Amino acid sequence: MKGKTFIIAGPSGVGKGTIIQALFAQQKNLYFSVSATTRAPRPGEVDGVHYHFLTREQFLRWIEEDAFLEHAEYIGNFYGTPKRYVDEAMDRGEDVILDIEVQGAEQVYQKRPDTIRIFIAPPSWQELERRLTSRGTETPEKVRSRLARAREEFSYAEGYNYVVINNTVEEAVREIQAIICAEHCRPAQRIALINGM
Secondary structure, X not given: OOOOEEXXXXXXXXXXXXXXXXXXXXXXOEEEOOOEEOOOOOOOOOEOOOEEEOOHHHHHHHHHOOOEEEEEEEOOEEEEEEHXXXXXXXXXXXXXXXXXXXXXXXXXXXXXXXXXXXXXXXXXXXXXHHHHHHOOOOOHHHHHHHHHHHHHHHOOHHHOOEEEEOOOHHHHHHHHHHHHHHHOOOHHHHHHHHHOO
């Protein structure tokens, strides 16, 4: 069976990274989509593992060749999701997980409407504020700015296929696993499988 692509999006501080890490520890046959970037590698970062590191010229050429599912420029560097690696993983029968911003998710959906979009939401705004504050890495002004942006991003949630509330990582992972299973049980895919027997 061909794999499917799942977008996991949501505001900063909601726990997407932690959920994805736990999901990969429990679920087989998943591929994490590694982004491409023009920024320089940081110490310890490995090409193809943390990012696909490209020159600005290479990145612009890939844009011209329509080689990205989504891309954006952020603080002078480009970031994007290469189509090739996603397609290769799906052809191998692996489900692809994309951890991208809400705006990037919209770009992917425009190109591939069959992509399954999962929005990760906090159990409450107070809890999101607590999580952002407890990191201890940001000023109160930065936390307020992130909360304002989170409210903006939350306005996209109604357009998603699923909303998972991150009360606990364990619950969120169970729900995402159920979503992945359900998506593979859709009639079109199952009937094609039976007809191919």
